[in-house]
Amino acid sequence: KAGVTQTPRYLIKTRGQQVTLSCSPISGHRSVSWYQQTPGQGLQFLFEYFSETQRNKGNFPGRFSGRQFSNSRSEMNVSTLELGDSALYLCASSREGDTNTEAFFGQGTRLTVV
Protein backbone atom coordinates (compact mmCIF):
# COMPACT_ATOMS: atom_id res chain seq x y z
CA LYS A 1 0.00 0.00 0.00
CA ALA A 2 1.48 3.35 -1.03
CA GLY A 3 2.17 5.88 1.70
CA VAL A 4 1.48 9.58 1.77
CA THR A 5 3.09 11.31 -1.19
CA GLN A 6 4.10 14.95 -1.14
CA THR A 7 5.35 16.83 -4.16
CA PRO A 8 7.64 18.46 -4.82
CA ARG A 9 10.25 17.45 -2.22
CA TYR A 10 12.20 20.66 -2.51
CA LEU A 11 11.33 24.15 -3.66
CA ILE A 12 13.20 27.43 -3.82
CA LYS A 13 11.14 30.56 -4.30
CA THR A 14 11.78 34.28 -4.01
CA ARG A 15 9.96 36.67 -1.73
CA GLY A 16 6.63 37.82 -3.06
CA GLN A 17 6.03 34.73 -5.18
CA GLN A 18 3.39 32.14 -4.52
CA VAL A 19 3.72 28.39 -4.20
CA THR A 20 1.46 25.34 -4.35
CA LEU A 21 2.28 22.11 -2.57
CA SER A 22 0.54 18.81 -3.18
CA CYS A 23 -0.32 15.88 -0.95
CA SER A 24 -1.76 12.53 -2.01
CA PRO A 25 -3.09 10.60 0.97
CA ILE A 26 -3.10 6.87 1.51
CA SER A 27 -5.82 5.19 -0.51
CA GLY A 28 -9.06 5.16 1.45
CA HIS A 29 -8.05 8.00 3.75
CA ARG A 30 -10.35 10.98 3.63
CA SER A 31 -8.69 13.36 6.07
CA VAL A 32 -5.61 15.40 5.19
CA SER A 33 -3.89 17.71 7.66
CA TRP A 34 -1.06 20.14 6.99
CA TYR A 35 1.71 21.19 9.37
CA GLN A 36 4.57 23.64 9.16
CA GLN A 37 7.81 22.61 10.84
CA THR A 38 10.52 25.11 11.68
CA PRO A 39 13.41 24.90 14.14
CA GLY A 40 12.08 27.83 16.12
CA GLN A 41 8.38 26.98 16.31
CA GLY A 42 8.35 23.21 15.98
CA LEU A 43 5.31 21.60 14.37
CA GLN A 44 2.44 23.98 13.86
CA PHE A 45 -0.96 22.99 12.57
CA LEU A 46 -2.11 24.75 9.42
CA PHE A 47 -5.46 23.19 8.52
CA GLU A 48 -7.34 19.96 8.02
CA TYR A 49 -9.63 18.83 5.24
CA PHE A 50 -12.15 16.06 5.19
CA SER A 51 -14.36 15.22 2.21
CA GLU A 52 -13.38 18.47 0.47
CA THR A 53 -14.31 20.62 3.47
CA GLN A 54 -11.96 22.49 5.74
CA ARG A 55 -12.90 21.41 9.24
CA ASN A 56 -10.18 23.12 11.24
CA LYS A 57 -7.67 25.86 10.79
CA GLY A 58 -4.61 26.86 12.76
CA ASN A 59 -3.39 30.32 13.56
CA PHE A 60 -1.82 31.29 10.24
CA PRO A 61 -2.44 34.38 8.09
CA GLY A 62 -4.80 34.29 5.15
CA ARG A 63 -1.83 33.93 2.78
CA PHE A 64 -1.96 30.25 3.66
CA SER A 65 -4.83 28.41 2.05
CA GLY A 66 -5.69 24.93 0.97
CA ARG A 67 -8.21 22.73 -0.70
CA GLN A 68 -9.10 19.12 -1.11
CA PHE A 69 -10.33 17.38 -4.20
CA SER A 70 -12.93 14.66 -4.58
CA ASN A 71 -10.18 12.00 -4.70
CA SER A 72 -8.93 13.29 -1.30
CA ARG A 73 -5.75 14.76 -2.73
CA SER A 74 -4.99 18.09 -1.15
CA GLU A 75 -3.06 21.18 -2.10
CA MET A 76 -1.90 24.06 -0.01
CA ASN A 77 -1.02 27.46 -1.38
CA VAL A 78 1.08 30.21 0.10
CA SER A 79 0.86 33.60 -1.56
CA THR A 80 3.19 36.59 -1.23
CA LEU A 81 5.96 34.48 0.22
CA GLU A 82 8.04 35.83 3.08
CA LEU A 83 11.45 34.69 4.27
CA GLY A 84 9.83 33.33 7.42
CA ASP A 85 7.77 30.89 5.35
CA SER A 86 10.90 28.82 4.80
CA ALA A 87 10.07 25.51 6.46
CA LEU A 88 9.35 21.85 6.05
CA TYR A 89 5.67 21.43 5.18
CA LEU A 90 4.24 18.10 6.20
CA CYS A 91 0.93 16.57 5.41
CA ALA A 92 -0.71 13.72 7.25
CA SER A 93 -3.53 11.46 6.18
CA SER A 94 -5.93 9.44 8.25
CA ARG A 95 -9.13 7.55 7.60
CA GLU A 96 -11.56 9.87 9.28
CA GLY A 97 -9.42 12.46 11.03
CA ASP A 98 -11.04 11.85 14.37
CA THR A 99 -9.11 11.10 17.50
CA ASN A 100 -9.50 7.39 17.07
CA THR A 101 -7.39 6.93 13.98
CA GLU A 102 -3.70 6.81 13.19
CA ALA A 103 -2.20 9.65 11.20
CA PHE A 104 0.53 8.91 8.67
CA PHE A 105 2.88 11.58 7.41
CA GLY A 106 4.52 12.18 4.08
CA GLN A 107 8.19 13.00 3.61
CA GLY A 108 7.45 16.70 3.45
CA THR A 109 8.19 19.54 1.08
CA ARG A 110 11.20 21.63 1.99
CA LEU A 111 10.42 25.24 0.99
CA THR A 112 13.20 27.79 0.94
CA VAL A 113 12.30 31.43 0.37
CA VAL A 114 15.18 33.68 -0.71
Place this chain on the structure above:
Amino acid sequence: GEDVEQSLFLSVREGDSSVINCTYTDSSSTYLYWYKQEPGAGLQLLTYIFSNMDMKQDQRLTVLLNKKDKHLSLRIADTQTGDSAIYFCAEGGSTLGRLYFGRGTQLTVWP
Protein backbone atom coordinates in the same frame (compact mmCIF):
# COMPACT_ATOMS: atom_id res chain seq x y z
CA GLY B 1 -4.86 25.13 24.09
CA GLU B 2 -3.30 21.75 24.57
CA ASP B 3 0.33 21.63 25.70
CA VAL B 4 2.73 18.77 25.19
CA GLU B 5 6.11 18.95 26.87
CA GLN B 6 9.24 16.91 26.27
CA SER B 7 12.85 17.22 27.26
CA LEU B 8 14.94 18.32 24.28
CA PHE B 9 17.96 16.01 24.43
CA LEU B 10 18.87 12.50 25.49
CA SER B 11 22.19 10.69 25.02
CA VAL B 12 22.68 6.98 25.62
CA ARG B 13 25.28 4.37 24.88
CA GLU B 14 24.58 1.70 22.30
CA GLY B 15 22.96 -1.33 23.90
CA ASP B 16 21.47 0.62 26.80
CA SER B 17 17.79 1.42 27.19
CA SER B 18 16.46 4.87 26.32
CA VAL B 19 13.50 6.44 28.05
CA ILE B 20 11.87 9.49 26.52
CA ASN B 21 9.29 11.27 28.64
CA CYS B 22 6.35 13.46 27.73
CA THR B 23 3.63 15.29 29.63
CA TYR B 24 0.38 16.59 28.18
CA THR B 25 -2.49 18.67 29.44
CA ASP B 26 -5.62 17.56 27.58
CA SER B 27 -7.43 15.00 29.68
CA SER B 28 -9.79 14.24 26.80
CA SER B 29 -6.98 12.85 24.65
CA THR B 30 -8.04 9.58 23.12
CA TYR B 31 -4.84 8.45 21.50
CA LEU B 32 -1.24 9.31 22.33
CA TYR B 33 1.42 8.81 19.71
CA TRP B 34 5.14 8.54 19.28
CA TYR B 35 6.69 9.63 16.01
CA LYS B 36 10.30 9.41 14.85
CA GLN B 37 11.95 11.88 12.50
CA GLU B 38 15.31 11.24 10.89
CA PRO B 39 17.29 14.08 9.29
CA GLY B 40 15.62 15.43 6.18
CA ALA B 41 12.67 13.09 6.48
CA GLY B 42 9.02 13.25 7.46
CA LEU B 43 7.47 11.79 10.59
CA GLN B 44 7.32 8.04 10.98
CA LEU B 45 4.57 6.70 13.24
CA LEU B 46 6.32 4.41 15.72
CA THR B 47 3.54 3.41 18.02
CA TYR B 48 0.49 4.73 19.81
CA ILE B 49 -1.51 3.95 22.89
CA PHE B 50 -5.20 4.28 23.54
CA SER B 51 -6.02 6.35 26.58
CA ASN B 52 -7.66 3.46 28.47
CA MET B 53 -4.43 1.45 28.39
CA ASP B 54 -1.51 1.64 30.81
CA MET B 55 1.12 -0.07 28.73
CA LYS B 56 1.78 -1.21 25.21
CA GLN B 57 4.74 -3.24 24.03
CA ASP B 58 5.85 -3.56 20.44
CA GLN B 59 9.16 -5.37 19.92
CA ARG B 60 11.86 -3.08 21.40
CA LEU B 61 9.38 -0.33 22.18
CA THR B 62 7.38 -0.01 25.39
CA VAL B 63 4.93 2.79 25.95
CA LEU B 64 3.77 3.60 29.45
CA LEU B 65 0.82 5.88 30.15
CA ASN B 66 -0.02 7.40 33.50
CA LYS B 67 -3.33 9.06 32.78
CA LYS B 68 -3.70 10.49 36.27
CA ASP B 69 -0.42 12.41 35.94
CA LYS B 70 -0.83 12.90 32.17
CA HIS B 71 2.58 11.38 31.65
CA LEU B 72 3.66 9.28 28.70
CA SER B 73 6.98 7.55 28.17
CA LEU B 74 8.68 5.64 25.39
CA ARG B 75 11.28 3.06 26.29
CA ILE B 76 13.57 1.73 23.59
CA ALA B 77 15.36 -1.44 24.62
CA ASP B 78 18.84 -2.27 23.32
CA THR B 79 19.19 1.14 21.68
CA GLN B 80 21.13 1.12 18.42
CA THR B 81 22.94 3.91 16.56
CA GLY B 82 20.18 3.71 13.95
CA ASP B 83 17.74 4.86 16.63
CA SER B 84 19.42 8.28 16.68
CA ALA B 85 16.68 10.69 15.61
CA ILE B 86 14.16 13.17 16.96
CA TYR B 87 11.21 11.60 18.77
CA PHE B 88 7.91 13.44 18.99
CA CYS B 89 5.16 12.82 21.43
CA ALA B 90 1.70 13.80 20.14
CA GLU B 91 -1.79 13.67 21.47
CA GLY B 92 -5.09 13.48 19.63
CA GLY B 93 -7.21 15.90 21.58
CA SER B 94 -10.56 17.40 21.16
CA THR B 95 -9.92 18.95 17.75
CA LEU B 96 -10.82 16.83 14.76
CA GLY B 97 -7.95 16.10 12.41
CA ARG B 98 -5.37 17.77 14.56
CA LEU B 99 -2.52 16.40 16.61
CA TYR B 100 -0.72 18.41 19.26
CA PHE B 101 3.01 17.83 19.24
CA GLY B 102 5.80 18.31 21.70
CA ARG B 103 9.00 20.02 20.56
CA GLY B 104 10.73 16.68 20.09
CA THR B 105 13.55 14.90 21.93
CA GLN B 106 16.84 14.54 20.08
CA LEU B 107 18.12 11.07 20.90
CA THR B 108 21.84 10.53 20.31
CA VAL B 109 23.21 7.01 20.58
CA TRP B 110 26.94 6.66 21.11
CA PRO B 111 28.76 3.53 19.92
